[in-house]
Amino acid sequence: MKEAIRERARELGFDDCRFTTAHAPETAIHFQKWLNRGFQGEMAYLERNAHKRVDPQQVLAGARSVITLAVSYHQPESAADKAIYKSHSSSRSYRSHPPPNPAGIIARYAQYSDYHDIIGTRLKQLTRFIDDLGGPGTRSLWYTDTGPLLERDLAQRAGLGFIGKHTNLISRQLGNWFFLSEIITTFELEPDPPETNHCGKCTRCLTACPTGALPAPFQLDARLCISYLTIELKGSIPLELRSLIGNRIFGCDDCLAACPWNRFARAGAMMKPHTRADLATPDLIELLSLDEQEFGRRFAGTPLLRLKRRGLLRNVCVALGNTGDASTLPALRAAAADPEPLIAEHARWAIQKISSLSNDPVVQSGSPINNDQK
Numbered sequence: 367m368k369e370a371i372r373e374r375a376r377e378l379g380f381d382d383c384r385f386t387t388a389h390a391p392e393t394a395i396h397f398q399k400w401l402n403r404g405f406q407g408e409m410a411y412l413e414r415n416a417h418k419r420v421d422p423q424q425v426l427a428g429a430r431s432v433i434t435l436a437v438s439y440h441q442p443e444s445a446a447d448k449a450i451y452k453s454h455s456s457s458r459s460y461r462s463h464p465p466p467n468p469a470g471i472i473a474r475y476a477q478y479s480d481y482h483d484i485i486g487t488r489l490k491q492l493t494r495f496i497d498d499l500g501g502p503g504t505r506s507l508w509y510t511d512t513g514p515l516l517e518r519d520l521a522q523r524a525g526l527g528f529i530g531k532h533t534n535l536i537s538r539q540l541g542n543w544f545f546l547s548e549i550i551t552t553f554e555l556e557p558d559p560p561e562t563n564h565c566g567k568c569t570r571c572l573t574a575c576p577t578g579a580l581p582a583p584f585q586l587d588a589r590l591c592i593s594y595l596t597i598e599l600k601g602s603i604p605l606e607l608r609s610l611i612g613n614r615i616f617g618c619d620d621c622l623a624a625c626p627w628n629r630f631a632r633a634g635a636m637m638k639p640h641t642r643a644d645l646a647t648p649d650l651i652e653l654l655s656l657d658e659q660e661f662g663r664r665f666a667g668t669p670l671l672r673l674k675r676r677g678l679l680r681n682v683c684v685a686l687g688n689t690g691d692a693s694t695l696p697a698l699r700a701a702a703a704d705p706e707p708l709i710a711e712h713a714r715w716a717i718q719k720i721s722s723l724s725n726d727p728v729v730q731s732g733s734p735i736n737n738d739q740k
Contacts, residue, residue, distance in 0.1 A: 371383065371496060379636030380436065380437055381540060381632075382544075383435050386434065386520055388429035388432050388550060391516045391523065397416070398420070408599060408600070420516070426507050429551065433524075436527070437637060438634030441638075468691055470616075470682065471615065472646075478640045479668060480671075482511075486508070489509075489510060489547055500553035506549050508547065511545070517548055521535055523557075527540075530563075531583040536565075536625060541630050542623075576610045577591065580621065600677065611684055614681075615650070615678065653682045654682050654700075676708045687715060698720070699713075
């Protein structure tokens with residue numbers, strides 16, 4: 367039965383498929399402690415459905431097994447790509463060597479059409495296959511990071527990978543660059559052996575984090591994480607963290623990219639046809655000019671749509687401020703008059719940041735800024 371499911375999963379484009387029981391994860395106590403420390407920030411849904419996350423039976427009564435699946439989104443990089451990413455990943459080096467047109471960084475997983483839709487279509491097919499294989503009365507539910515499951519814990523127990531010191535799952539076959547999804551089912555299947563941790567003494571991911579969001583191995587303070595700040599946080603980005611974001615406008619890959627297990631990463635077939643080349647190095651000035659209709663049209667069917675215009679342009683303003691590039695001031699002054707308060711406030715911050723970094727006494731005086739804002 368398991369081999370038939372694995373074979374069907376491979377046919378559908380999944381890069382790995384493993385099995386575990388539907389018992390509560392042994393690590394659930396760590397999740398509860400994490401919530402108690404408030405590390406989830408404003409992600410209230412994590413606490414609201416915590417009772418389900420720590421007990422799969424509350425997700426699907428009578429569940430016997432969980433099938434965990436991986437989909438690679440790795441893309442081999444050219445030397446030029448690596449140089450661009452390295453120079454952009456800190457605001458200091460970016461200011462020293464700004465590109466001709468200021469560009470933003472979007473996390474690699476989001477440089478595709480929305481993975482929820484792509485993977486979800488395959489998960490539906492695989493779930494039907496499992497229900498047919500299980501026979502009458504078999505019930506199954508599928509999720510791709512959308513359900514109340516401790517998916518990394520279940521995937522480690524299934525042997526799909528191990529939770530690294532950066533708290534993400536690492537596969538010895540796929541590195542860090544893959545999506546997780548699950549099918550929880552009443553069909554009883556023999557579990558695979560669990561994976562053990564292979565981080566050793568390595569702490570590269572902790573050192574790589576720009577904001578110190580990894581205060582200790584296997585601990586993440588989401589309130590400091592750039593992925594949280596640029597995606598999950600809906601309001602104002604804390605002032606003390608803005609300069610550390612650099613030119614990242616949607617997520618952050620730094621802790622993942624630092625992992626030496628990426629030497630085994632390989633490209634997968636499922637996501638490749640859905641690559642969005644326009645999201646590789648987006649022009650920040652162009653993004654700042656988008657109105658609501660243009661934003662919706664530009665990002666339809668991508669993960670960035672969930673940010674809404676106000677969230678994306680908030681991030682773009684911060685990224686432009688961190689370039690220290692005075693040539694971006696006209697666009698930022700226009701954004702400072704935007705009717706959306708969140709955008710306007712971050713644009714004003716960026717203007718002041720650039721003014722403080724500029725060697726141009728006219729810019730430092732603030733008179734052009736004041737004239738435009740009158």
